[in-house]
Amino acid sequence: MLKTTLIAATLCLAGATSAFAAPVKTADSTLGPVLTGENGMTLYTFQKDGKNQSNCYDKCAANWPPLMATDGDMADGKYSIITRKDGGKQWAADGKPLYFWIKDSKPGDTTGNGVLNLWDVARP
Numbered sequence: 287m288l289k290t291t292l293i294a295a296t297l298c299l300a301g302a303t304s305a306f307a308a309p310v311k312t313a314d315s316t317l318g319p320v321l322t323g324e325n326g327m328t329l330y331t332f333q334k335d336g337k338n339q340s341n342c343y344d345k346c347a348a349n350w351p352p353l354m355a356t357d358g359d360m361a362d363g364k365y366s367i368i369t370r371k372d373g374g375k376q377w378a379a380d381g382k383p384l385y386f387w388i389k390d391s392k393p394g395d396t397t398g399n400g401v402l403n404l405w406d407v408a409r410p
Contacts, residue, residue, distance in 0.1 A: 308365035312410045321408035326393030329384045329408040337381040350385040352376040
């Protein structure tokens with residue numbers, strides 16, 4: 287009975303650990319390796335952001351949706367979670383908040399790179 291309980295607890299913890307990992311992947315694109323969300327869509331950084339601070343709200347955030355974190359998510363390695371001024375939680379890579387671009391229509395698109403000379407694909 288004890289052995290069964292320990293195995294079940296270990297499996298439960300193993301499953302929980304993977305659920306809390308940063309929802310970020312690396313993919314090849316025409317621009318080389320980029321970070322993507324779990325959905326395969328390219329992630330971007332905003333040059334007007336500070337370290338661990340987003341400066342993209344309102345209309346900006348409508349066009350550049352933040353990669354949001356949930357209450358159960360935990361920082362992992364180069365990936366951290368910042369608190370936005372609106373109280374939401376957002377994933378960051380090396381302190382740079384991560385965003386999607388509303389005009390990317392499919393995984394692998396990188397149409398947001400260079401927009402207004404302020405947006406860059408996020409690199410691994």
